[in-house]
Amino acid sequence: MKKYLFMLLMLIVSTVSASAQNTIEITGQVTDSKNEPLIGANITVKDAAGLGVITNLDGNYKINVKQYQTLVFSYIGFEKVEVLVKGDKHVINVKMSEEKVNAVDEVVVTAMGTQKKINVTGAITNVNVGDLKHYSSSSLTNTLAGNVPGIIAMQSSGQPGRSTSEFWIRGISTFGASSSAYILVDGFERNNLDEINIEDIESFSVLKDASATAIYGSKGANGVILITTKHGKAGKININGKFESSFNGRTKTPEFVDGLTYANLMNEANVTRNKGVVYQPEELELIRTGLDPDLYPNVDWKKLLLKDGAWSYRGNVNMSGGGNTSRYFASVSYVEDQGMYNADQTLKQKYNTNANYKRWNYRLNVDFDITPTTVLKLGISGNLDKRNTPGLGDYEAIWGQLFGYNPLSTPVMYSNGYTPATGRDVTQMNPYVTATQTGYNEDWTNNIQSNVTLEQNLDFVTKGMRFVGRFGYDTYNYNWIHHRMWPALYKANGRDAQGNIVWDKMRDRSDMFQEAGGDGSRREFLDLMLSWNRQFAQLHNIGATMKFTQDANIQTQNLGSDIKNSVSHKNRGLAGQVTYNYALRYFLDFNFGYTGSENFADGHRYGFFPAFSMAWNVAEESFVKKALPWVNMLKIRFSSGKVGNDNTGTRFPYLYTISGGASGYNWGSTATPNNYAGTFYSQVASPNVTWEIARKMDLGFDFVAFQNRFSLTMDYFNEKRTGIYMVRNYLPQIVGLDSNPSANVGATRSRGFDGNFAYNDHFGEVRWTVRGNITYAKNEILDRDEEIKVYPYQYERGYRIDQQRGLIALGLFKDYEDIRNSPQQSWGDVQPGDIKYKDVNGDGVVNDGDRVAIGATSTPNLIYGLGLSLQWKEFDFNLHFQGAGKSTFPIYGKNVFAFSERDWGNIFKGMLEDRWISADISGNPATENPNASYPRLSYGGNANNQQGSTFWMRDGRYVRLKNLDFGYTLPKTVVNKLHFNSIRFYVSGQNLLTWSKFKLWDPETLNPRGEQYPLSRSVTMGVQVNL
């Protein structure tokens, strides 16, 4: 590494050059369109970094320049103005007009730097960061679904510190070890988008096709996310603050029945299976009256455990500015998400048992102009997280208990002060005890990232040449300490002859003890880039870029004994790009990546990933200009190429492992032993393993019209993944291996489209924008490691990745006649009211051979969003809907299958309303409804009814009002008096409304059991200031 640093230093030193000429002084005033002076506007000299001044309180400025230099006037929210200095004119007054968003001139960040959108030939989504900021969340990933075309995302938990979303660019296109995108922040790889403070983001692009990602070679197959963070601009200090607090309720959590309903249903479940009732009439009476709360309690565990909601606080302050030779951007932010468990107030002084998450982010970006042509950028950023959870209630354990305890299980506390539990196992501890009496867990994460970038303008070598060198160094540390304890647990087992409760001790008390652990890693990056752009004859635009990258990532903890784990993950690559366009009309790009991974055998390490793309901007053709003057841009794009994915999830699969100590042999006898233990291949080598390859094709167009008011982008993509890394599980035993090798055997195809539109206009003083986006991706497994199947429909190939499978339910058995006349079902005896399945293969038996693909996948195949923004005077209003389609998920578990685990598992309110009830019980033949939505109740497991089938498949489609935002900005006159630039107050709501066929819990989580910290429905109030 030292070598590279030295080279960078050499560059810095050697590029110092200066020249002196005669200068002239220019003065003037900068005003807005209403002739109000603009305070703090920037005036810089074009192509002479570092020479800049700002206007004073009256909008006046003074600057020394040379003849024929160009002054650049800029101010946030206003169009840039450039004025050439010539002749004797020494006073230049400038009137600046407010900025109009211009789709044609929009700038897009690509792998090789920034490009104007009009020049882009690949499929790149430039995300409007402002749209993401509307959504008040501690996690960036939660803002992506329905906001970013090309991204399929879902949030599965709302637990503080874990309330993040999983996302995939253009859906899941591999069943290999990794289907997640490659994330780069300021050019450096990051694992986790959620550790980034949204307010620090300057630009956010999603690179989707081969031409945009080929230069990432063996890392780009799953798409790339590029984020750049904000840098300071010369001028007076600019301070932004944003402070908000949210009250987080729950979108939807299951409701449970009360004790009496539970007891009656339990009786029915027994009677319907020819057993006696569990609760006698007098016991039901005791439950109803609550006279014996120790033995016949009636507890609403949910109410007991959960508060109505919890608070979140988020604050962010950033400062930017700079002078002649340096600029800075500094930000700090704080996020706190509180948990919604009720806590034991008496412990408050000692420690917090609630779920809780805090994060501090900081970032400092400083740019130095070392010479007029050299910029050195230093970036330091980091985040510190602290997560708190109840001692035994981390993850979903506590939810399992909440869903397990029925209203009659135990009281919260016995009247003699004993702590109750229904089972001896930790998982059956009562949820209130788990949340409040079992200690607390703390998790910490520290991330520190530092980087140095050197940018050298090489116009003096040849015009349009530029060099960028980057070096980065990150450390990551994670530590956890669990402080755990539990009280002695008892269960009341009836009363003895004297009427005293018989106590069963379920578990001895444990005093507090602790467990601890951690994880860590370290990363280094080096990135050198040389680029050249030039225009010839006003028509030919040529560009070329070469880029060398190298990185190493090493795990520093939990390495185990295998030396494979301590070797750095390394990559190295050379990438290049050549672009050409003729008069912004015809475009042709060629990109390539030649990259390598250390994880593969010699000869399989390096790969070449080429891609090309072309575009035709129809709007620039003169006949179009003439005939359709309202078209601002109509560009048709096509790209095709190859990208790789080197994340196999396995370290060095090409190596074998030989182990000793296996069973061996005695060549002597017991009297004269001559024993040897066995030595063998405990893991065979897979020498030919390499990365998976994605061949991507993209056809798209960008359309801008009506004076840039309307824009539409649509892309169709078709991708074929081959060589997906898999363990080969189905070698026959005749091969004689003790372990399974792996190989690049899987293949998939993924097709779909994504796109977005926006329309903005105004009615009088009301400015409005409507925007929408859609992403649809459908994949199909073309090949994978599979054994021979009897029926073709049992193969995974030919179906989607993670396709749901199960039996086809035909309703419920009407009567014994119906059972006799139907194919035999293989999961125990059936009775009328049990689920009847289809004998798909017609072999007269319903068994595992009749499982077929049903529905789609649990991950949605379609995600869309629709937004509306309004602005009127000082008021702004924003509305955003998000929806997901083509998603099917199964439900099961101790609650879905009522009484399947006997008294462990509460009953969902409403789920059993429409069930099959024997006429013997209800006295009404109509309740023997073969089309009821719940089969005859069972007590204990019912293998027949619990088979995965269409009966329990649920439609995961939903539409939700993801965000509603209303803001008021104080008038400038008021604000300026307070020496502020702007102050905005706002109220917003997240997940306020959800429309879905699935009613039991939040459909977005796609959780089959519902036992999960729910997503939040929150209301946020905040203020944004700028000074």
Added chain:
Amino acid sequence: MKKKIAILMFSVLSSGSLLTSCADYLDSDKYFEDRTTLQQVFEDKTRTEEWLAYAYSFLRNENAEVASKGFATIPAVFADDMYFGDRDYESFHDTKDLGVLNYNKFKLGEYNENDYNASWGTCYKGIRQASIFIQNVDKNKEMSSIDKLDYKGQARFIRAYYYWLLLKKYGPIPIMPDAGVDYTKNYDEVATPRSTYEECADFISTEMIQAAKEIQYLKRDMENVSRPTKGACLATRALVLLYAASPLMNGNTDDFAKKLVDDKGKQLLNSDYSEEKWAKAAAACKDVMDLGVYDLYHVPFNTTNAPGFPVTMAPPADGNFSEKSWPNGWSDIDPYASYRNLFDGDVAAVDNPELIFSRVNNVTSDMNSGIEALVIHEMPIDLGGWNTHGMTQKMVDAYYMKNGDNCPGKDKEIGRGDGSERLTGFTSRADIAAGKYKPLAVGVSLQYADREPRFYASVAYNGSTWEALGDPEASRRNRQVFYYRGSGNGYINAFSYLRTGIGVKKWYNPNDYTTTHSYDNIKRKPETAIRYADILLAYAEALNELDGTYQIASWDGSKTYTISRDINEIKKGTNPVRIRAGLPDYSDADYASKDLLRSRIKRERMIEFMGEGRRYYDLRRWKDAPAEESLQIYGCNVMMTAANREQFQQVVPIYNLPSTFSDKMYFWPISHAELKHNSRLTQNPGWTLND
């Protein structure tokens, strides 16, 4: 200045790309050079031994040949000679036995393709491990070239032996490439069909000849006694060729054979009879006999009474063997002790001239399933045993009288009697005092009197004496054990009783004793995988089938045998076994008739190898299994108490030992998973292809 910068710029970029080629940044192999490599394993003698030890290790457990029923995968204990009564959930409802393959389920064909099928996988693991050994052992730097050759021969033997174990159990099997199959190939390329039985037998035969050439030893020393010798290679080859010549595989035109085909429809059991196959088998036996290193184990005539070693009971004079000394007669040997000691652990493997191949003490690492477990399961409850391994009446009847006659009433109940009735009456105190009916004690049915010595070394009849000489408690020594209902070892409503009222005593050593089923005081017994008696009887059997005369080269090509049905040659096979057993020779009429002699040899094998796992495979290769294994099993009437001892000794069908045979039971089923993973594999007839 600008020029300088330009030069510098390019040097930075080009140095970047140069770094790619020199000192490869991504080459991680340097970190792994000190991990264990195959090269290092084979350069080092100890690790080479360890590699080989793992190759041998699969001979154990489910691939054992003489063992107790513990793995429930060893067909040896499921024939018609010996049975076991435990592990029977259906009868005794002990949940720990749920789903275990018990004797009854097996006899009713109630086992399936997917359980108890580990031996297929483990044999092939051994095959691959041995193949890698053969490919690499020459790398060794610490072993002499002679040792390397011997070790290569051992690996080759083991590999061929696994094929032999597979061939016996599953029938024709896929033969893998010599270097091991390339597992990086795709599934279609790896898929291998089953070879024909003949191809399998030829392959094993060729490999065994090669191994016999490589192996340097005719006899191994104490520390290497379980390694194969040249003789082990040649003996295995002889048995393989004997099987290949047998009716199931030679000239089989039955429906079963027509259904046993490979993926192209080729029949795997030969439908064209070839007599020469018998001649080849006989010649292969001759190869072993001509090595001159083997002899049947025998103990000298004993004239002094010692605990556990009574004075030799000389067999009745036959005017032939009784006049001659070993090897031509029995006058100077003790037939009872000779046969008993062969199994009971008294003779060490290395001292036993009869042992050709043995796992010695490697049968299993789990004592509960090895030969010692056989003993514990034979021993009566009163002496701390399990009392579950018993014998069928058919087996009891097979044993000769000591003068070579059949016992009275032999096989009467199964319709094969000669009109005679079973003896009634019991030994009296006076009889014993007068020295009659040795070695019976008082109160024993006369049906068990005057039988051949192997009977007394093998059968725990009602009223036999268990010595337990090592037992510190005097009252437990030399105890006579009866199986009457109501006695401690008779019928009870649990598995620990002998369903036929007849027990097994083979492998029991007079010094063995136990308390609470512990193995501590059970002497270790070397396994008898292949003994010289196998070769002798195989030789006789093969010769008996010949009509023509064949010139067959010896294994190493050094000589040519003339093979025909020569009575004198046949006697070289039958006589030593009869002499060691203290029995007279077969009659001339027996020798004159192919059929009579065949049935004599079959019966001899049944007796000689009782419980040693030969019977199961013999019945199948002879195609006798459909008749023999579907016969009702008979035994004593265990419901009778001592007061009704006459009725106890009346032979009755044993209601809870059913027995059937269907064609599918000729060969063990191949697992569904294996059929799903090898597209060219075919299932054995009668078993399902898939679920």
